[in-house]
Amino acid sequence: MxxxxxxxxxxxxxxxxxxxxxxxxxxxxxxxxxxxxxxxxxxxxxxxxxxxxxxxxxxxxxxxxxxxxxxxxxxxxxxxxxxxxxxxxxxxxGLRGVTRAKGPRTTIPGRGPESHPDLVQRNFSATAPDQLWVADITYCRTFSGWVYAAIVVDMFSRRVVGWQVLKSLRTDLALDALEMGIWTRRYAGREFIGLGGVKAS
Incomplete structure (x- = not known):
């Protein structure tokens, strides 16, 4: 009709x-x-x-x-x-409500002998560059699904020295971010004597 x-x-x-x-x-x-x-x-x-x-x-x-x-x-x-x-x-x-779906779990506490100690005892201060790096992993929702990001920060300058973004939460995500930080520092001619680090919670 x-x-x-x-x-x-x-x-x-x-x-x-x-x-x-x-x-x-x-x-x-x-x-x-x-x-x-x-x-x-x-x-x-x-x-x-x-x-x-x-x-x-x-x-x-x-x-x-x-x-x-x-x-x-x-x-x-x-x-x-x-x-x-x-x-x-x-x-x-064409009406729909807001969903409260939780994101993926990225931090799972360690148990038993494989747990890694907090090397800096929650003290995130540094008196010079490359004394202390802090790493963290986060995620965000995109149209193609969840995307994970790992960042490494120098606690003296608060500068991101390494980062990586992947669609899966694998060990490569954190390692690539760390290797990027090491490469950029070595490219700038810096040494890594006494560098400490801790995973942020």
Whole structure:
């Protein structure tokens, strides 16, 4: 019917119906006129009103409510509606809530003899460059998935001396960041006498 509505002023309703019938889609002009003159069903009218209420509740809650909370709020306001209906209408309106999915776990405490001691006893101060480096690993969500970043910081200058970004949390991530820091310092002609380090928590 939308196709006929779109082209009826250019070609006319009867010629379009004849062409559609010849192409295998049988539709009579009387069918088109009956469809356009038919009143919307009670369900369509009710769902149009519900869509307005759903948009209102979603907007009043800063776009954070998903179908479950919108459904609960509508019931608190005395608007009876099934949750599956709210889900369907929210999909049709392009509305969705904010998810609180947690990110991946990057720090797992060591246990037993393989645990590494804190070599600097939580003292992150340094009196000269390359005395103390601190490394940390973080992550961020991207359109292609989680991305992990490792950084190495010189605690005297607070300068990032090495870094690496990968799509997987492997040992290479931290080692590449450390090797970058060592390479940049050696390229600058610096020595590493008494360099200490600790993994930040």
């Amino acid at each position: 939308k196709f006929i509505d779109h082209y009826k002023h250019e070609f006319g309703i009867e010629p379009i119906c004849r062409t559609l019938t010849d192409a295998g889609t049988r539709i009579a002009p009387s069918t088109y006129y009956a469809f356009n003159s038919r009143q919307p069903s009670k369900r369509a009218v009710r769902e149009a009103r519900l869509a307005v209420e759903i948009r209102r509740v979603h907007a009043e809650n800063f776009g954070a409510y998903g179908a479950r909370r919108v459904h609960a709020q509508l019931h608190r306001e005395g608007i009876p509606v099934a949750r599956c209906t709210v889900e369907r209408l929210m999909r049709a309106e």
